[in-house]
Amino acid sequence: MANVKFNSKKSKFTDVLKTVEINEQENDGNMTIQHFYDLFDIFIKDKKLEGLAPRTIYDHKKLFDIFKNYVIKVRECQIEHDFISSDFFKQYLYYMHFDKHYKAGTINIRISSLKCYLNWLFKNKYTNKNYSLLLKKVKRSEDTVHPLSDYNVKKMLNAPNQNTYAGFRDFTIMIIILDCGIRINELCNTLIPDVDLKEKTLTVRGEISKTRKARILPLSKQSVILLRQLIDISVSNTSPYVFMSNSSDKVDGEVVSRNFERYGKKVGVKERCTPYVFRHTFATNAVKSGMDVFTLQRIMGHNQITTTRQYVQLETKDLIKKHDKMNSIGRYLK
Structure with missing residues (x-):
């Protein structure tokens, strides 16, 4: 009897819910x-x-x-x-x-x-x-994405088989992101004319930029050497894209991301290994090397400085090193 009574109440409660939902739908x-x-x-x-x-x-x-x-x-x-x-x-x-x-x-x-x-x-x-x-966004803890250590970066760079086109392409992508922090989808859409080998720059066109704003990124000598080789391969395959897929079309960013994760597992890196993490690694290394946050914001293509801040992860030892270098008290006690 108790069960019958409980089911009866549950049925009434369900009917009430349905009535409320119907009224809500009408409103x-x-x-x-x-x-x-x-x-x-x-x-x-x-x-x-x-x-x-x-x-x-x-x-x-x-x-x-x-x-x-x-x-x-x-x-x-x-x-x-x-x-x-x-x-x-x-x-x-x-x-x-x-x-x-x-x-x-x-x-x-x-x-x-x-x-x-x-x-x-x-x-x-x-x-x-x-x-x-x-719909309110869920609060997330800050600094959840950590950059790769130098040791793990070197392990990742050794993972691709550079005797194959895909391996050499992915190795170059790693180097370019570490060099200028470009987004993976911006990089995959890079056309041959976007790369100025003489001036050592890479132009992110407005139509492919996440913020729809064009920007010019400086490149290191090592990046230019790698890009020259990729461009020669693209030209010989009559492809307008610097980073090709097997079909001579542009490589897909998700394919590259999956490759990065596979490389990480291959060499035993326990941290996340994605182009996004490499971008974080660039940002952190830039600040460690003395780049001011406003320059970093412009290179990374952020509209807000707060976004740039989220990319920079400094360890305690880095903070101590910068604090010692500042020597704010020493000037008063000489």
């Missing part, structure tokens, strides 16, 4: 999930007209597909009959954070893309409620 504008999906195509077209980088457009599509997969497989929604609601999006955040225990960075990337689309829906009056305001 939110009665947009079906299918309509929500269809409008995403218009959103993408608008973003293309705004001049968003192809990589950013690709990321929006990829992350939206992840959300759609969650809707079908986790929530088991009937997209033609079920409606979007405030709870519809908050449950996605809850699922990633508490059910799957994704890292804060992963959650925030997915939420940022979704918030962008939701804000677009509201601004264009497709919804009467701005759902993007309901």
Whole structure:
């Protein structure tokens, strides 16, 4: 009898929840999930007209597909009959954070893309409620990405087989990122004319830059020697790209990232080994060598100085060394 009584209460409670959800859906504008999906195509077209980088457009599509997969497989929604609601999006955040225990960075990337689309829906009056305001980014601890030590960098540089084109290309990519901190997708889209071997510079064109702003990066003599060899290979294969795939087209950044991770496992580096980590390593080494943070910001292509700060990870021994060099008290006690 007790079980029957409990089930009865649970049923009533479920009915109440359904009533609340229906009322909430009515207040939110009665947009079906299918309509929500269809409008995403218009959103993408608008973003293309705004001049968003192809990589950013690709990321929006990829992350939206992840959300759609969650809707079908986790929530088991009937997209033609079920409606979007405030709870519809908050449950996605809850699922990633508490059910799957994704890292804060992963959650925030997915939420940022979704918030962008939701804000677009509201601004264009497709919804009467701005759902993007309901999705708050997860707080993440600072300094979670650590640069590679010199020892591990050398191990990574020895990993690619430079007797093959792919190995030589990946070795060169490692050197270039360590030399000027360029983003991997900017590097993969580098055309032969972007490299000035005489002036020892690499131009990141505005259309491939993440911030849509062009910048010129200085290169070391070693980088120029490697780039000259790659350019000769590209020319002989009639490819406009400096860093080619096997088909003479540009190599994909995700392919390079997977290769880096494979190299790390091969040589026994326990830390993360990705082009992104190499970029962090460049930033930290630059500050250790005396580069001021404003110069570093310009080289790395950051709009905000706070973003540059997140890339610089100094160990305690580095802080002690810089403090001793400053000798702020010694000037008073001479």
